[in-house]
Amino acid sequence: MKIFLQGLFIFQLLLSCTFGSECTPELKFDGKKIVLSDKEWKERLTPEQYWILRENGTERPFENEYDDNKSKGLYLCAACQLALFSSDEKYDSKTGWPSFWKPICPENIGLRKDYALFLIKRIEVYCSRCDSHLGHVFDDGPPPTGKRYCMNSLALTFLPEKSGKSD
Numbered sequence: 533m534k535i536f537l538q539g540l541f542i543f544q545l546l547l548s549c550t551f552g553s554e555c556t557p558e559l560k561f562d563g564k565k566i567v568l569s570d571k572e573w574k575e576r577l578t579p580e581q582y583w584i585l586r587e588n589g590t591e592r593p594f595e596n597e598y599d600d601n602k603s604k605g606l607y608l609c610a611a612c613q614l615a616l617f618s619s620d621e622k623y624d625s626k627t628g629w630p631s632f633w634k635p636i637c638p639e640n641i642g643l644r645k646d647y648a649l650f651l652i653k654r655i656e657v658y659c660s661r662c663d664s665h666l667g668h669v670f671d672d673g674p675p676p677t678g679k680r681y682c683m684n685s686l687a688l689t690f691l692p693e694k695s696g697k698s699d
């Protein structure tokens with residue numbers, strides 16, 4: 533079922549043939565939420581993914597998959613495959629986590645206050661479609677937004693841009 537869903541969403545993305553950072557109707561969240569029980573999420577995700585996506589965990593810096601990834605493509609939610617970020621807005625924040633200065637579509641992510649670290653207010657970033665935890669956003673990013681979307685690699689699935697595009 534998980535493979536089927538992933539295949540379906542990736543197929544939809546490929547149909548759009550759109551990479552880069554433009555928020556197209558195909559990439560934009562359509563408002564249809566995915567709601568699963570904890571048991572169902574556990575069946576679909578690895579234990580590490582479950583800890584980050586569903587229990588607000590944070591992976592180790594530098595020793596993760598996408599911090600150093602410089603390939604062109606899209607970063608999808610690892611839980612529901614919604615397109616979240618593009619390599620066009622990825623930059624090296626030196627923090628050890630994959631960092632972006634904006635999401636592809638503002639509608640595709642949600643923000644909420646997070647006080648998990650005692651007395652330190654952080655802004656949590658979560659997936660609009662499945663409510664999974666992705667990371668945090670900070671105000672020390674580069675222009676033009678000044679934002680740093682600090683993501684967990686394990687919360688993302690990278691979809692490489694196809695080489696040999698006609699344009």
Ligand SMILES: [Zn+2]
Nearest residue numbers: 609612659662
């Ligand atoms: Zn999601």
